[in-house]
Amino acid sequence: MIRDLAIQGVEMLLVLLLAPALTGLVRKVKARLLRRRGPDVLQPYRDLLRLLRKEVVLAEQASWLFRVSPYLIFATTWVAAALVPTFAAGLLFSWSADLIAIIALLGSARFFLALAGLDVGTSFGGIGSSREAMIASLAEPAMIMIVFTLALIAGSTQLSTIAGFMASPEVGLSVSLGLALAALILVAIAENARIPVDNPATHLELTMVHEAMVLEYSGRHLALIELTAAIQLLLYISLIACVFAPWSLAGAGQGIAAQLVGAAGYLVKLAIGGVLLALFETAIAKMRVFRVPQFLGAALMLGLLGTLLRFVSGGF
Amino acid sequence: MPVVIGLWCVAALLLTALAGIAVARWKSGSPLIYGASLAASAIALLSASAYLIGGGATASTLTLPLGLPWLGAHFRIDALAAFFLAVVNLGGAMASLYALGYGRHEPAPARVLPFFPAFLAAMNLVVLADDAFTFLFSWELMSLESWALVMAHHRERDNARAGYIYLVMASFGTLALLLAFGALAGADGGYAFAAIRAEDHHTPALVALVLALALLGPGSKAGLVPLHVWLPLAHPAAPSHVSALMSGVMTKVAVYGFVRIVFDLLGETSWWSGMVVLGLGGISAVLGVLYALMQHDLKRLLAYHTVENIGIIFIGLGLALAFRADGMALAAALALTAALFHVFNHSLFKSLLFFGAGAVLTCTGERDMERLGGLIHAMPLTSFAFLVGCVAISALPPLNGFVSEWLTFQAILLSPELPQWGLKLMIPAVGAMLALSAALAAACFVKAFGTTFLGRPRSAAARRAEEADGFSLAAMFILAALCLLAGVLPGFVIDTITPLTQNLVSGRLPVQAVVPWLAIVPIAASRSSYDGLLVFVFIALSALLSAYAIHRLASRALRRSAAWDCGFPDPSPATQYTATSFAQPIRRVFGTIVFRASEQVEMPPPGDMRPARLHVELHDLVWEEIYAPIAGAVSFAADLLNRMQFLTIRRYLSLVFLALVLLLILALWL
Numbered sequence: 001m002i003r004d005l006a007i008q009g010v011e012m013l014l015v016l017l018l019a020p021a022l023t024g025l026v027r028k029v030k031a032r033l034l035r036r037r038g039p040d041v042l043q044p045y046r047d048l049l050r051l052l053r054k055e056v057v058l059a060e061q062a063s064w065l066f067r068v069s070p071y072l073i074f075a076t077t078w079v080a081a082a083l084v085p086t087f088a089a090g091l092l093f094s095w096s097a098d099l100i101a102i103i104a105l106l107g108s109a110r111f112f113l114a115l116a117g118l119d120v121g122t123s124f125g126g127i128g129s130s131r132e133a134m135i136a137s138l139a140e141p142a143m144i145m146i147v148f149t150l151a152l153i154a155g156s157t158q159l160s161t162i163a164g165f166m167a168s169p170e171v172g173l174s175v176s177l178g179l180a181l182a183a184l185i186l187v188a189i190a191e192n193a194r195i196p197v198d199n200p201a202t203h204l205e206l207t208m209v210h211e212a213m214v215l216e217y218s219g220r221h222l223a224l225i226e227l228t229a230a231i232q233l234l235l236y237i238s239l240i241a242c243v244f245a246p247w248s249l250a251g252a253g254q255g256i257a258a259q260l261v262g263a264a265g266y267l268v269k270l271a272i273g274g275v276l277l278a279l280f281e282t283a284i285a286k287m288r289v290f291r292v293p294q295f296l297g298a299a300l301m302l303g304l305l306g307t308l309l310r311f312v313s314g315g316f
Numbered sequence: 317m318p319v320v321i322g323l324w325c326v327a328a329l330l331l332t333a334l335a336g337i338a339v340a341r342w343k344s345g346s347p348l349i350y351g352a353s354l355a356a357s358a359i360a361l362l363s364a365s366a367y368l369i370g371g372g373a374t375a376s377t378l379t380l381p382l383g384l385p386w387l388g389a390h391f392r393i394d395a396l397a398a399f400f401l402a403v404v405n406l407g408g409a410m411a412s413l414y415a416l417g418y419g420r421h422e423p424a425p426a427r428v429l430p431f432f433p434a435f436l437a438a439m440n441l442v443v444l445a446d447d448a449f450t451f452l453f454s455w456e457l458m459s460l461e462s463w464a465l466v467m468a469h470h471r472e473r474d475n476a477r478a479g480y481i482y483l484v485m486a487s488f489g490t491l492a493l494l495l496a497f498g499a500l501a502g503a504d505g506g507y508a509f510a511a512i513r514a515e516d517h518h519t520p521a522l523v524a525l526v527l528a529l530a531l532l533g534p535g536s537k538a539g540l541v542p543l544h545v546w547l548p549l550a551h552p553a554a555p556s557h558v559s560a561l562m563s564g565v566m567t568k569v570a571v572y573g574f575v576r577i578v579f580d581l582l583g584e585t586s587w588w589s590g591m592v593v594l595g596l597g598g599i600s601a602v603l604g605v606l607y608a609l610m611q612h613d614l615k616r617l618l619a620y621h622t623v624e625n626i627g628i629i630f631i632g633l634g635l636a637l638a639f640r641a642d643g644m645a646l647a648a649a650l651a652l653t654a655a656l657f658h659v660f661n662h663s664l665f666k667s668l669l670f671f672g673a674g675a676v677l678t679c680t681g682e683r684d685m686e687r688l689g690g691l692i693h694a695m696p697l698t699s700f701a702f703l704v705g706c707v708a709i710s711a712l713p714p715l716n717g718f719v720s721e722w723l724t725f726q727a728i729l730l731s732p733e734l735p736q737w738g739l740k741l742m743i744p745a746v747g748a749m750l751a752l753s754a755a756l757a758a759a760c761f762v763k764a765f766g767t768t769f770l771g772r773p774r775s776a777a778a779r780r781a782e783e784a785d786g787f788s789l790a791a792m793f794i795l796a797a798l799c800l801l802a803g804v805l806p807g808f809v810i811d812t813i814t815p816l817t818q819n820l821v822s823g824r825l826p827v828q829a830v831v832p833w834l835a836i837v838p839i840a841a842s843r844s845s846y847d848g849l850l851v852f853v854f855i856a857l858s859a860l861l862s863a864y865a866i867h868r869l870a871s872r873a874l875r876r877s878a879a880w881d882c883g884f885p886d887p888s889p890a891t892q893y894t895a896t897s898f899a900q901p902i903r904r905v906f907g908t909i910v911f912r913a914s915e916q917v918e919m920p921p922p923g924d925m926r927p928a929r930l931h932v933e934l935h936d937l938v939w940e941e942i943y944a945p946i947a948g949a950v951s952f953a954a955d956l957l958n959r960m961q962f963l964t965i966r967r968y969l970s971l972v973f974l975a976l977v978l979l980l981i982l983a984l985w986l
Binding site: 052053054055056057058059060061062063064065071072074075076078079082093095096097098100101104105107108110111114115118119120121122123124125126127129130131133134136137138139140141144145148151152155156157158161215216218219220223224289290293300303304307308310311312 | 689690692693696703707710711712713718722725726728729731732740741743744745747748751752754755756758759761762763765766767770771772833835841842843844845846847850851854855856857858859862863866870871873874875876877878879880881882885886889891892893897898899900901902904905
């Protein structure tokens with residue numbers, strides 16, 4: 001029991017501590033691909049510490065909701081990330097929320113972020129919130145369809161069970177699994193505000209979404225929001241890794257050696273995910289906001305197709 | 317004897333209604349009437365809950381020598397009736413409590429006070445009724461009382477039209493119900509529900525007919541698309557506590573009527589009935605929320621959301637029908653539990669949201685979100701309660717709306733084992749519609765809360781707003797607390813629903829109260845589980861911990877300053893996003909198909925000082941394609957028949973003669 005609790009605690013802390021490094025890695029690789037030197041991989045940590053120490057400059061008309069939201073957004077995202085198996089499956093509390101609940105927790109975070117965007121009453125906040133609402137209204141059902149496909153393949157919506165099933169020899173190559181992977185990648189790109197849906201590196205551009213919502217934040221609030229964005233990126237890469245590459249995951253109750261192997265494997269998977277994301281982002285151009293529905297509509301249709309195939313025949 | 321207590325409460329409410337006529341002109345009349353309604357509803361609520369918690373094994377019945385002389389008036393409480401009585405009276409009690417404060421602002425109390433208790437009594441009677449006559453009588457009473465309440469402010473613009481359309485649709489619904497009971501009772505006319513249940517009369521044609529009539533009658537009262545047109549007109553027109561009752565409670569009485577007829581009285585149904593109900597539910601869910609997104613009247617937005625939630629409930633009911641037809645009792649129990657859980661949830665948060673809208677209306681005199689904004693500063697308590705309602709209705713954890721949607725998703729995931737191809741193809745699509753409607757609901761409530769309570773005030777009325785009164789706040793906070801409780805302790809609600817599923821689909825979910833950590837495990841722990849309490853505790857702990865750590869270890873300095881807004885803050889509140897502009901991206905995505913939306917930008921040439929204008933045109937296709945042609949045909953036929961009023965006496969006589977001959981031929985031929 002104590003040991004399980006310790007592993008759960010380590011996992012929660014690991015998520016928190018690794019997330020800025022992952023963001024730093026993606027930025028570094030992107031810069032190198034553009035033949036720039038780029039900031040250090042550890043730069044996001046320095047940014048966060050600097051922001052945490054600064055005072056908050058709060059807009060005059062900001063309400064209590066604006067000040068509470070960063071903590072709520074951070075907490076819900078962190079809890080969601082802690083429920084995704086990173087180096088070990090079958091954690092102490094992994095049964096308390098299944099994959100549907102994890103998606104909904106991210107939805108809660110987005111709900112409060114969008115409200116915070118509207119709170120100050122500026123046009124940039126509104127533009128960000130309304131576009132985020134549009135993107136979410138397509139990305140969330142696509143994600144639920146992906147969950148359906150995975151749940152029908154593994155016979156469970158519990159992420160640990162799904163990961164265990166995907167690591168077992170029972171799972172073969174199937175069409176619906178491929179469709180789910182493709183859809184999941186599309187959704188992950190949109191949900192993390194990456195190119196081609198949104199550009200995380202830009203300000204003062206009319207096409208921005210996420211950055212427009214958080215424009216009024218400063219100091220510790222902004223630090224929390226940025227940390228949350230980093231955790232969310234880590235969450236999606238962990239999710240893809242634990243479902244589609246669960247090989248090094250330590251099972252419930254295995255020894256320290258297995259946990260260490262799991263941790264090493266996890267670091268490798270994260271690095272691969274980060275490099276692939278940077279490659280993809282460098283290779284593609286940002287699309288217009290009103291192209292995004294087609295992008296996400298494709299994800300929704302892929303997810304629906306995967307689910308339909310599972311309904312029609314267990315074999316596909 | 318819960319049925320006796322229930323009837324005494326109904327009698328007390330009816331007496332209160334009579335008293336309402338007398339005391340309407342008194343100054344203390346309104347607290348008196350609402351206080352009495354509150355007491356009667358609370359007693360009925362306690363008795364129904366006690367019956368449910370006691371397991372609801374034996375039905376409690378009573379026959380009074382009222383109504384049709386050879387039939388009498390039958391009343392009965394079983395687990396199903398007790399559950400809906402609890403929903404009705406919880407909503408009724410909260411509306412009465414709210415009205416203790418809100419009712420003081422009523423300009424014409426004589427138009428509300430007599431009808432409000434009578435409306436509550438009629439809804440109780442519908443659920444208590446155990447024969448077709450009593451049921452229809454109570455149903456019609458419920459329609460009429462609510463119509464009177466819709467017409468309370470009859471001088472306001474559009475209210476008369478709302479009342480007229482409501483009356484037409486309500487009488488249409490009652491007609492369908494009348495025919496449904498006629499078909500169920502058969503030729504020998506056994507109108508008591510016990511006789512209908514006992515009779516074995518399941519020709520496929522009859523099942524189809526009764527199902528169609530049940531979808532038309534209770535379905536139109538509940539607001540299923542395309543029978544929903546009256547709902548977004550009538551619900552907002554009534555005073556806000558009545559809007560809450562109509563949206564949160566009366567639609568549930570309609571769901572009760574559907575469940576009673578289709579699950580209980582009709583007996584076995586075949587798989588395609590589940591398919592029809594599923595399809596209608598899915599369409600209602602998506603269309604309801606899309607219509608809601610296009611509204612900028614706060615109360616009308618909430619009314620359209622009722623259509624969405626009714627759709628979600630009917631998705632659950634359709635799944636339960638399909639599972640029951642294929643003998644999957646456990647899955648049917650899960651789907652029915654999900655639907656009934658959502659019935660309970662929706663009655664909580666929809667009442668809460670309408671109370672909030674009512675508070676905004678009294679404090680600012682505005683329902684139009686485009687003229688509100690920034691109310692979170694003037695009305696912090698109301699806005700907090702409203703926010704809880706928004707999170708709950710958007711199906712976000714850890715509140716209650718998420719639990720019922722989660723249960724529905726779990727039921728959908730059991731459906732690949734259904735053998736029929738129609739269902740196999742339909743259910744994934746309905747699942748996608750359910751997911752889409754949940755996501756759109758979240759967008760819609762970001763819009764509703766954001767434009768009403770956040771940002772800067774858009775009108776002088778919004779700037780002068782004050783906090784709502786104590787009674788209204790008490791009602792809202794009780795409902796908000798119940799939303800949280802039902803969300804973190806869902807196992808108890810599920811256990812209360814179990815006796816119903818045992819009766820209706822002969823399956824039951826495992827007992828949830830014994831699951832460790834108060835989690836819910838609908839089928840098996842390896843399959844799926846959810847623990848609202850732990851999720852809530854985790855979120856609260858991490859938020860508090862991070863706030864504490866940051867304030868303690870890093871910085872807690874704070875400075876107020878003008879908004880940044882990229883360096884160009886505009887002092888005019890008109891530069892904010894409005895409800896319409898917030899919904900514009902979603903309108904672009906879905907609106908061109910669903911509303912045939914078109915936008916024209918009118919841009920003056922350079923040098924011209926006129927402002928540029930954007931015209932948006934939306935079409936309500938359900939109204940234009942279905943209702944307008946029917947209304948046209950009716951008025952065309954009426955025009956034709958009008959000539960019959962101006963014939964000469966010779967022609968009238970020959971008409972009478974012809975009719976006689978025709979009838980004689982018919983009589984001989986048959």
